[in-house]
Amino acid sequence: MRFSVDLKTYAYPDGTVALSDIRFQVARGEFCGILGSNGSGKTTLLKIMDGLIREYDGSVLLDGRDVRSLQPKDIYRTVGLVFQNPDDQLFAHTVFEDVAFGPRNMGFAEAEVKARVERALDAVDLAGVAAKQIHHLSYGQKKRACIAGLLAMGHEVLLMDEPTAGLDPMGEYRMMELLTRLNRQEGVTIVMATHSVDLVPLFLHRLHILSRGRIVRGGPPEEVFTAPAEMESVKLRLPHIAELIHRLKHEDGVPFRRTPLTIGEARRDIMELIETTRS
Numbered sequence: 001m002r003f004s005v006d007l008k009t010y011a012y013p014d015g016t017v018a019l020s021d022i023r024f025q026v027a028r029g030e031f032c033g034i035l036g037s038n039g040s041g042k043t044t045l046l047k048i049m050d051g052l053i054r055e056y057d058g059s060v061l062l063d064g065r066d067v068r069s070l071q072p073k074d075i076y077r078t079v080g081l082v083f084q085n086p087d088d089q090l091f092a093h094t095v096f097e098d099v100a101f102g103p104r105n106m107g108f109a110e111a112e113v114k115a116r117v118e119r120a121l122d123a124v125d126l127a128g129v130a131a132k133q134i135h136h137l138s139y140g141q142k143k144r145a146c147i148a149g150l151l152a153m154g155h156e157v158l159l160m161d162e163p164t165a166g167l168d169p170m171g172e173y174r175m176m177e178l179l180t181r182l183n184r185q186e187g188v189t190i191v192m193a194t195h196s197v198d199l200v201p202l203f204l205h206r207l208h209i210l211s212r213g214r215i216v217r218g219g220p221p222e223e224v225f226t227a228p229a230e231m232e233s234v235k236l237r238l239p240h241i242a243e244l245i246h247r248l249k250h251e252d253g254v255p256f257r258r259t260p261l262t263i264g265e266a267r268r269d270i271m272e273l274i275e276t277t278r279s
């Protein structure tokens with residue numbers, strides 16, 4: 001599976017130009033992020049990649065085939081979009097029924113449906129709540145139930161719209177760990193829209209920064225997170241720990257060799273500096 005996005009422009013029917021000059025690729029097995037502030041175009045881009053929006057200038061290829069030439073059912077066998085708000089996605093009475101909907105629709109026998117639902121609920125740590133009513137789930141559980149619904153269909157690619165939005169700090173971390181597990185162990189390719197600058201350097205291989213509908217930078221986190229002023233110009237910021245080290249380096253003259261992006265990296269660099277000062 002490979003996505004090649006080469007989008008010249010997309011405007012909503014009311015004339016709002018949401019995206020322009022977007023070019024990037026997603027290879028099989030990647031876990032990449034579309035990082036952008038509110039209104040930068042993340043949701044629109046994911047909807048285009050999922051074939052929900054089709055009237056644009058340019059092309060989005062899935063394994064070399066234009067997604068607009070594919071039947072929705074062919075796209076949805078490979079690619080699943082997880083909406084930002086789980087209430088836009090979940091619709092059945094119980095968790096089991098909701099997760100079973102996709103595989104049933106794909107024509108699997110009931111025993112296979114049951115096995116798929118159990119595997120998917122297990123993968124998202126919801127095995128104990130299969131019989132529960134959807135509206136009794138917590139927000140975080142609803143988000144995981146949405147992912148289970150797509151896993152049960154066997155998607156190779158998950159497009160995730162703000163998967164950590166609305167979760168508490170531990171919930172955010174657990175969600176990122178879940179996605180990392182799906183990516184590493186199940187081989188699911190993940191494209192995630194987010195503005196969680198503190199989380200992404202810990203988990204993502206590659207980022208594309210989206211600003212006012214354009215991709216302005218792309219690459220591994222250490223290349224994409226640049227100086228604070230550049231991040232502010234795209235209405236984002238450096239991770240807090242990077243901001244601290246950047247200020248110590250540039251405003252207080254502490255000789256850090258680089259700007260670490262995570263607490264683990266910062267800790268190593270601080271210890272290295274202490275050792276150098278001692279010797």
Ligand SMILES: Nc1ncnc2c1ncn2[C@@H]1O[C@H](COP(=O)(O)OP(=O)(O)OP(=O)(O)O)[C@@H](O)[C@H]1O
Pocket residue numbers: 012013014016017018036037038039040041042043044045
């Ligand atoms: N149905 C619509 N009709 C007209 N304009 C729209 C529509 N949906 C989104 N837009 C506009 O398109 C632009 C991009 O919106 P989009 O929802 O893709 O951004 P986003 O990065 O996902 O934002 P957020 O982080 O707030 O969810 C915004 O200017 C928005 O107002």
